């Protein structure tokens with residue numbers, strides 16, 4: 001049975017070596033076996049060293065390689081009984097060209113789409129969702145690599161070219177990932193066996209989010225704020241709604257529209273929509289307006305002038 005190349009042995013590092021140790025050893029060996037230095041005799045070795053470094057220096061590739069090694073070791077142990085010595089002896093062989101070709105398929109497969117290649121080098125994907133999608137929930141498609149039984153030999157052929165006798169292959173698989181309504185920014189969802197999807201909530205032009213409440217600023221004209229009345233507001237989703245403005249509404253007053261916020265992630269109970277009033281004079285401000293406001297002003301001795309720290 002074909003054993004995978006032992007990249008750790010090739011790079012002369014232990015299986016727990018950290019990135020710095022791997023890099024240092026790679027540099028030392030690459031100098032030593034560079035064809036310019038060692039000539040033809042070092043060429044194969046030099047190629048192996050570079051192949052090993054390409055895998056072990058990339059955390060995602062290294063993790064997949066380690067997983068395949070474990071699977072292979074388990075398989076050997078099962079098929080050959082106790083005999084750990086024999087297993088590790090097989091590991092010492094560098095003659096597993098067919099595993100190398102599988103590995104190429106896994107990570108550099110020319111038939112792979114751009115999307116799957118992207119997932120290959122990133123163990124955690126990120127998706128950006130809108131506040132509207134937070135309100136309703138959403139489904140996104142994601143393609144990640146999964147360990148699958150070999151579709152050619154189903155684990156029955158030690159000489160199988162597709163799986164190199166491992167009985168398992170890594171294959172891209174498409175998932176429909178459900179983003180739950182009320183999802184928090186930064187939530188990480190599991191996809192398949194070992195992939196993860198991080199959810200980012202994109203900023204919204206009209207509303208900010210405070211847990212399950214939505215917060216926005218709404219303009220109200222000064223005369224309407226004085227007399228009271230009704231304005232029309234477009235909520236995050238759905239049809240515009242009429243909102244009552246009480247008489248004598250001040251700048252900064254917060255209007256609370258119950259149940260028009262985002263659903264709570266765990267209870268599903270909707271939060272509120274909070275609208276902070278910003279007063280605005282009507283435009284255009286006519287001569288009639290000027291005259292009327294002068295009359296109003298004449299009725300009052302209060303001029304304002306109290307100072308407060310900003311909120």
Ligand SMILES: [Zn+2]
Pocket residue numbers: 150151152153154155156157160161162163164165166167168
């Ligand atoms: Zn197979």
